[in-house]
Amino acid sequence: MKTIHIIGGGLAGTEAAWQAASAGCDVVLHEMRPVRMTEAHVTNGLAELVCSNSFRSDDWENNAVGLLHEEMRRSGSLIMRAGDTHKLPAGGALAVDREGFSAAVERALVSHPHIEVRREEITDLPPDWQNVIVATGPLTSATLSQSLRALTSEDSLAFFDAIAPIVERDSIDLSLAWFQSRYDKKGPGGGDADYINCPMNEDEYRAFVAQLKSGEVTQFHEWEKSTPYFEGCLPIEVMAARGEDTLRFGPMKPVGLRDPKTGRRPYAVVQLRQDNALGTLWNMVGFQTKLKHGEQTRIFRTIPALGDARFARLGGIHRNTFLNSPRLLDSSLRLHARRSLRFAGQITGVEGYVESAAIGLLAGRFAATDALGTEIIPPPETTALGALLAHITKGAMAATFQPMNVNFGLFPPLETETRGRDRKKLMAHRALADLDQWLGRRAAAE
Numbered sequence: 188m189k190t191i192h193i194i195g196g197g198l199a200g201t202e203a204a205w206q207a208a209s210a211g212c213d214v215v216l217h218e219m220r221p222v223r224m225t226e227a228h229v230t231n232g233l234a235e236l237v238c239s240n241s242f243r244s245d246d247w248e249n250n251a252v253g254l255l256h257e258e259m260r261r262s263g264s265l266i267m268r269a270g271d272t273h274k275l276p277a278g279g280a281l282a283v284d285r286e287g288f289s290a291a292v293e294r295a296l297v298s299h300p301h302i303e304v305r306r307e308e309i310t311d312l313p314p315d316w317q318n319v320i321v322a323t324g325p326l327t328s329a330t331l332s333q334s335l336r337a338l339t340s341e342d343s344l345a346f347f348d349a350i351a352p353i354v355e356r357d358s359i360d361l362s363l364a365w366f367q368s369r370y371d372k373k374g375p376g377g378g379d380a381d382y383i384n385c386p387m388n389e390d391e392y393r394a395f396v397a398q399l400k401s402g403e404v405t406q407f408h409e410w411e412k413s414t415p416y417f418e419g420c421l422p423i424e425v426m427a428a429r430g431e432d433t434l435r436f437g438p439m440k441p442v443g444l445r446d447p448k449t450g451r452r453p454y455a456v457v458q459l460r461q462d463n464a465l466g467t468l469w470n471m472v473g474f475q476t477k478l479k480h481g482e483q484t485r486i487f488r489t490i491p492a493l494g495d496a497r498f499a500r501l502g503g504i505h506r507n508t509f510l511n512s513p514r515l516l517d518s519s520l521r522l523h524a525r526r527s528l529r530f531a532g533q534i535t536g537v538e539g540y541v542e543s544a545a546i547g548l549l550a551g552r553f554a555a556t557d558a559l560g561t562e563i564i565p566p567p568e569t570t571a572l573g574a575l576l577a578h579i580t581k582g583a584m585a586a587t588f589q590p591m592n593v594n595f596g597l598f599p600p601l602e603t604e605t606r607g608r609d610r611k612k613l614m615a616h617r618a619l620a621d622l623d624q625w626l627g628r629r630a631a632a633e
């Protein structure tokens with residue numbers, strides 16, 4: 188049986204390694220950190236979360252990413268198991284303690300008898316490797332990027348992604364801020380006060396927006412100027428420039444919140460979500476930015492409850508690279524131009540931790556099926572896994588391909604027209620029934 192080589196030990200590569208080894212295959216996982224770091228990673232750990240610590244909604248009946256969580260759990264996902272073990276209070280979202288999560292993933296892989304982890308940068312694609320998964324992510328090292336570009340006739344694309352600042356909790360003024368989840372929604376841990384809310388009145392908000400618009404930002408290089416932002420992760424100053432109220436209808440919306448001091452809804456609010464198990468670090472939700480570091484400190488301290496804030500990390504912006512997958516990849520994620528090469532994770536044009544791990548899960552299973560000489564059966568397109576896979580490999584238009592989060596719009600319509608929440612529920616129930624059948628069918632085929 189051919190060894191499966193996986194390049195990149197991030198969200199996708201670790202999940203792929205786990206799935207392939209669980210199917211009985213020998214896996215070598217090549218991770219370049221700490222020999223070479225990326226612009227965003229700060230630890231040596233496998234499956235490091237580079238920015239937010241959230242896997243987003245965990246509600247499988249009403250939210251497509253929650254459904255993806257559930258499908259991955261049923262498919263034996265290591266990423267979901269580690270996430271569930273290290274979850275933190277976050278309303279209806281699944282947020283995780285990033286250090287505990289990464290350590291759990293690493294422990295499971297290094298102690299697996301079929302997995303060898305090698306700390307080395309892969310700078311080119313060794314021709315004698317017959318079964319390879321490239322899961323090097325949006326920050327693929329420069330030399331490997333060049334090799335990939337040569338192999339894909341330069342048909343790769345790019346966009347910008349940004350990260351949000353993290354504040355030390357004991358520097359937040361809790362005589363001005365308060366704990367509450369929007370609409371007091373209960374989270375998986377049962378808590379309904381999982382966020383710290385920093386209120387602003389109208390004058391404070393308007394002054395803040397003006398500061399954001401005039402703040403000094405990091406300049407792009409000449410070659411980066413034509414690269415667009417990912418719409419789901421816009422820098423806060425870009426949102427401010429789009430309109431006076433854009434932020435108040437976006438990350439600073441006050442709906443579902445009541446300031447206990449006034450008994451009223453504030454004009455605008457900055458929310459912070461717990462970022463580590465100790466509860467000492469809190470992430471400014473939606474505050475990704477490319478403002479210069481000095482400007483971030485100055486402007487964010489004008490938020491009344493953050494007047495003395497200490498920042499454990501400031502925001503930043505990075506270029507992401509991804510393939511034109513609809514043109515380049517087949518339905519089992521193999522490169523048309525070299526079928527021994529499979530791709531997984533964000534580099535395939537999915538967006539987000541969970542989506543990246545989900546494509547890793549599929550790539551790991553497909554590579555194992557190849558190694559074992561059995562037939563590849565992709566998941567049905569009615570499942571979240573299948574819908575996402577179908578979108579990147581054939582559903583999206585190659586000419587306008589952009590990274591995509593999972594959403595119910597990617598699913599085939601129901602047989603009878605249904606609207607609103609019922610539609611999502613029916614799609615979610617159909618997905619899990621079809622997934623269970625697929626998992627059973629696979630077990631029988633293997």
Ligand SMILES: Cc1cc2nc3c(=O)[nH]c(=O)nc-3n(C[C@H](O)[C@H](O)[C@H](O)COP(=O)(O)OP(=O)(O)OC[C@H]3O[C@@H](n4cnc5c(N)ncnc54)[C@H](O)[C@@H]3O)c2cc1C
Binds near residue numbers: 196220225228348
């Ligand atoms: C700055 C930034 C912020 C982001 N913030 C969020 C967020 O808040 N929420 C969210 O859901 N998603 C976010 N994303 C998007 C995406 O979900 C993550 O990037 C996710 O980690 C992608 O998973 P991956 O496995 O594809 O890549 P990664 O997790 O980045 O893993 C790739 C791994 O490959 C290694 N590697 C790279 N090149 C080589 C090489 N040549 N040889 C060996 N190893 C190599 C890297 O060191 C890394 O460990 C962000 C992305 C970026 C860049």
